[in-house]
Amino acid sequence: MPSTIPLGLLATPTRHLFFTGKGGVGKTTLACAAALALADRGRSVLLISTDPASNLDEMFATTLSNEPRPVPGVLRLSAMNIDPEAAAESYRRRVLEQLGADVTDAERESVRERLSGACTMEIAAFDEFVGLLATRADAFDHVVFDTAPTGHTLRLLSLPRAWTGFLEGNDRGASCLGPHSGLKMQEERFKAALATLGDPKSTTIVLVSRPDRGAMREAARTSAELKALGLTNQHLAINGIFVATDRGDAVARSIEALGEQVLAALPEALRGLPQDRVPLRSFDMVGLDALRQVLAGEPELRVEAVTDAEPAAETAIPALGRLVDELASAGRGLIMVMGKGGVGKTTIAAALAVGLVKRGHSVHLSTTDPAAHLASTIEATMEGLRVDRIDPREETQRYVERVMASRAADLDSAGLALLREDLASPCTEEVAVFHAFSRIVMEARSAFVVLDTAPTGHTLLLMDAAGAYHREMIRTAGALGTPAAGRIVTPLMRLQDPDYSRIILVSLPETTPVSEAAALQEDLRRAHIEPYAWVINRSLVGSGTHDPLLVRRLHGERAQIDRVRQGLARRLYMLPWQATPPEGPTALAGLVV
Template structure:
């Protein structure tokens, strides 16, 4: 249907920017592309700018912020920009020169301005832009391959330079989380240069990755249009994981193939303007150098797995067991968390529907910038006990700024208001506004069960970790801290009130990422109660050689989740249709 993707033939620019909805395979595709180009004799730098990076898992090598050679590949270097580490270095770079020169109170004020979650994003972008604008990179590497964050974060990352340029161009007081205005002109020029490079079709190619699935294609279309609006127009699309043939006497194989083909029939108009390529659904895990080399050499695929050689099926309870648990224990706040693309929105929606069917009043909401609840419910709610909302960052920002300025106008003079208004124009204010809305949604659990479909892993952690910074910022701006914010962390840490559900796929990267998420949550004294293994081919018993090969690779990860990581585990088989609407979602929780 589509021409097979070959990096050597189709990628000519120096900067190659892979992006797409979480879980579509952009890391594996970016890694395979970098390896292929290096094998062809090109000098390549592979960089991850994802807060929840899994680059090291795919390459099976430990990485740092600084590029290092990838073993057994002569021309390939790789680096993983750790946002937290970059933020720490960034803070010290800004504050360090003023230590012992300014009063302690001034230093403390600067550190507080740089303590917010947005500073982490800004630091990651600072690293990203330093690579793009560095002449040494142009002279040393033929290609720089960027494995970027899930779509919502990527759009935010790319939009930051425009926002900061406007802010810095108008700022006169220096009130921003970037720190003192002095010395920022150099960064402003670098950011402008970065945007210029990203918009230059002779320098940058944007490679959108999608799965042949309706929601994934929808997200790719939205991304393509929004990226065009900020000037990045040299785009191509890769449909990843396309099943080439199917086994007609195997229901799962036939349904898998037909579902993909049906999704492609609804190809969005915006994507039809792009050149489209494809990559096959393969029977093996796309981790490790050898397996990654196979991806573009379809004629040398490993021997297909004999389905008769599969391990005995691993038996685990379904989603209904989890719903019964929450209903019986009167759990008030339920989060679905995990790597982007593992099905958090569908699982959150199904849990909400299941609890409504148990007679509970439920509010379902999302803090994900790329919210999909409207799509999941076909823009309507079919039960009086279920309500749905989403936290729109732009709307929350407007409301927050109006409220702060209104309260401050009674106590500040014109100069003070001008300073505050300038401070509120900083992009970091959006994080504060969203966090306040998040706290207010959680507070609803006094009257109903609140099910929260959270953002992809990195953003979620930044959101949760911003509690103390939000306290400081809100009290500084308004002198008040709402009860919803003050009570939030104790509520999240109370297992009798709150439960975190970690959603994963039975694959290397999603499980390792979920394991890291769980460790971070445990450090914050939040203990996940359930793990859900979603869309499992192993649980279907398919006999298709390619699908059975992939199903066999799932076994070790299912066992690891069950035996080592999860307190309680449920599994959901791969299903032949996308569950859209209240009635269809009920099928997830039927025994």
């Protein structure tokens, strides 16, 4: 039975609490609220974000780093971000320090360049994570992890097993990490981390979801994959349960009914888990007061107490169909849809693809998201639309077969053994996925390609890989004096070309998604990639609701829409809240007329 007290799991909490789930379901909110509640009870707590696009700083209105810092205004609570870039730089320094005195400056620079990719960043972040499990945990009663969206988190949690298996019998380390990396020396720490994660007395995995079909499907899939990794102590937290206050409000009743339908049809994998249900709040979950209210409730809302007297803001913002018209005029190109997890990137990407097909174009719709949902969103075949995904396992197998076929003939048995050993490294997946991404990017030279990207942090790692590849190509061509060096076109250069690529940032009209999209925009601009447009998704503005909780949320929506329109977006489009989740070609086409 579900707990009647929000986060009943805190009644007897384990030392480690992992909050994970689909992007946008409220992992950070619940992780922060849980950490705060434990600290208020007198426990010493360390809150850690493993998300490359962490927003803990905004939640607590303070500046955090990759070292624990006390949270102002809260005794016994410290927080930190595992900064992938800082962790990677520290890791690079340790590797370079192991190089012998006879290594030249050029060789050192070559090693540093090979350590600049996303794989190194992932390994370094994981090494930091393992260190926290092994050492810092002893200084705190509880360690609460606010994780990245599901696909990235599954990758992180599977690394102990992946690296432990790879290191067995391998005393060289992985070539993708650079020579003399000393990775073998970390093997015992990796094994200890895996044991800690799988110990039900030590670790609880909190699967966070919303009363939404897609979020529940992903929670069920995640539950099964984590159990396969040996992480069996799981708890389900359903966030954002809405009950209409104004029983005569059709919009409010519709939202409530949709949630009830989802809760009544929980996937089998989730039904047996202990469960908490957290109600939807009318306020932004930012700041200590708001975070304490998440679990303590809020004052009763009366129907007559709140009215929505402001004029409809959506009249000045073009609809999604206008954006499709503009994109279609180019005749071909790459359209990348980006944003925080849970903002509706997949829906927007699918709608843009369907809209382009309806306007007479052939479209390749794909995704880089490890937790891909394109198939369930499209639901049916459509002439002129090709739908697939970059599957890491398939791409890795294809890459390994290609490398073996091209190099095996020139190697003896010892060389083949070394090659197979290198290709068994988890780093191979990074290389394979990047090759697949590059291949799809190049398709847009003659057709439309719509790419639904992974949530922000994972996408930034992919951009980092593109940058590392670009620098290596330019450096190599320059060093060789290749005549064609000036004609090299890398995937990063394609993304930087506004005539070739259109970057669409998607956000909900809420503080955190807007802030994260703004941060992503700045990251892209530092890479000389200029976003083409923003899309505000699922806005209640203009819905006509009079429910007091929804109306209070509307006031916050308008403030965020003005924030985007007045200072962030060069072009802004809006997709209003839909009473029925848009799935299938017909429903998607209706969004872009």
